[in-house]
Amino acid sequence: MEKNLEEMIEAKRSDEEEDANNLKKKKKMKRIRRRRSLIVKRLSCFRSQDFGHPTIDEVDGDGNVDMTSASTGNKHSPTHLVVMVNGLIGSAHNWRYAAKQFLKKYPEDLIVHCSERNSSLLTFNGVDVMGNRLANEVLLVIKRHPNLQKISFIGHSLGGLIARYAIAKLYTRDSTDIHCLECGSSARIAGLVPINFVTIATPHLGTGGHKQVPMFGGSNTVEKVANQISWVLGRTGRHLFLTDKPHGQPPLLLQMVNDCEDLKFFSALQSFRRHVVYANAHFDHIVGWSTSSIRRRNELPQRKHLVRSGKYPHILKGEQDTTNTAKQENSIKLPISNFKAARASMEEAMIRGLTKISWERIDVSFKGSKQRYFAHNTIQVNSPWINSDGADVIQHLVDNFHLHHL
Incomplete structure (x- = not known):
């Protein structure tokens, strides 16, 4: 029993x-x-080349593309221009997926211009030359679309530096503008109200040694060698490695953190309502986490304290850093006795200059992704079939985009 x-x-x-x-x-x-x-x-x-949303693409003789949503027909005249700028050896096509996502969400509000003027080998011509080209290009776009009122820039990698130079060329102050009372500022970029300035994996502090290029492994010797052969990338290489000394002046990237007599680099950047940097915390072998997020290495969050966002799997959640160092001195005096100390001194000066503005820092990680070794391009969805895992980063960019001034 x-x-x-x-x-x-x-x-x-x-x-x-x-x-x-x-x-x-x-x-x-x-x-x-x-x-x-x-x-x-x-x-x-x-x-599909439409990436889920049909658009009307207007291509000029230079290959530059103005994109508007096809879903609204000709009923609406968008008032906000978004200028997308490619990086080294890039092209307008690199931004096609992201542009489609912007127009899918904001079909009645945006014209997205994917710049082609600085593409392929033309990206070796130097940040200043490319910045001038971009500025002229933007003026032509605005001439084609006279109803535009606002402007935003989004740059990937080198494109972020090109955009920073271009906005200085386009910067003006107009106290007679009737919109000034509404937006609270007379600052204009090409006559339009500046809203968003966003960079993605951009080497704001250059790549001139001091562990800013991960593929160099932090080796002082390798960085010195790279510094010596920076000419391979033309004038752009000299700008990125901080080896240019035009007429005895400081390197261009160092000049670009302040207002100069003829170019108001700082004022132009400050005029934007919102400043955002997206930076790879892992696996970006080309642009380091520090230079792309405009932080000193000892200010970088500990990776173990960062967790993934639920909605955006590759966005790392942590305490959002929007601090600045406006009370600090604009320059720093360090003993420049060797290569490493010289680079550290210039890097510190650039950090202090740029962080007088508040930045939203968005850290990204493709750890665990099969596309992690292409993180530098995946963060942009440069080529959707190879870099599709970056789609949530682009969606985060789209969802947090500001259409209007605050």
Whole structure:
């Protein structure tokens, strides 16, 4: 009798365990199906050149592209211009996916201009030359669309530096503008109200040694060698490695943190309502976390304290840093006795200059992704079939974009 009872209890326990295992299997299969569905949905979006949203593309003789949403027809005249600037050896096509996502969310408000004037080998011509080209290009875009009122810039990698130079060329103050009372400032970029200035994996502090290029492994010797052969990248290489000394003046990137007599670099940047830097915390072998987030290395968050966002899997959540150092001196005096100390001194001067403005710092990590070794391009979704994991970063950029001044 007792034996039969034990067998019954054991059988019941086995049935319960089997039911529990079946439930676990069902939940697992449900998660797998949901994941597959998301992947299929994403791939179906990437399969088309429309990337899920049809647009009207106007291409000029130089290959520059003005994109507007096709869903509104000609009923609306957008008033906000978004200028997207490519990086080294890049082109307007690198921004196509991101541009589509912006127009999908803001079809009636935006014209997205994907710059092509500085593409391919032309990106070796120097930050100043490319900045001048971009400034002239923006003026032509505005001439084609006379109803524009606001302007924003988004630059990837070198494109962020090109944009910083271009806005200084386009910066003006107009106390007679009737919109000044509404927006609280007379500062204009090409006659438009500046709203967002966003950079993605941009070497704001240059790449001139001091561990700013991860692929160099922090080796002082390797950095010195790279410094010596920076000419391979033309004038751009000399600007990035801080080896240019035009007419005995400081390197261009160092000049670009202050107002000069003819170019108001700082005032132009400050005129934007919002300043944002997206920076790879892992696996970006080209642009380091410090230079792209405009922070000293000892100010970088500890990676173990950063957690992933639920909605945006590759965005790291931590205490958002929007601090500045406006009360600090504009320059720093360090003993310049060797290569490393000289680079550290210039880097510190650039940090102090740039952080007089408040920045939203968005840290990104593709750790665990099969595309992590292409992090520098994945963060932009440069090529959707290779860099699709960066789609959530672009979505974060789109969702947090400011259409209007505050």
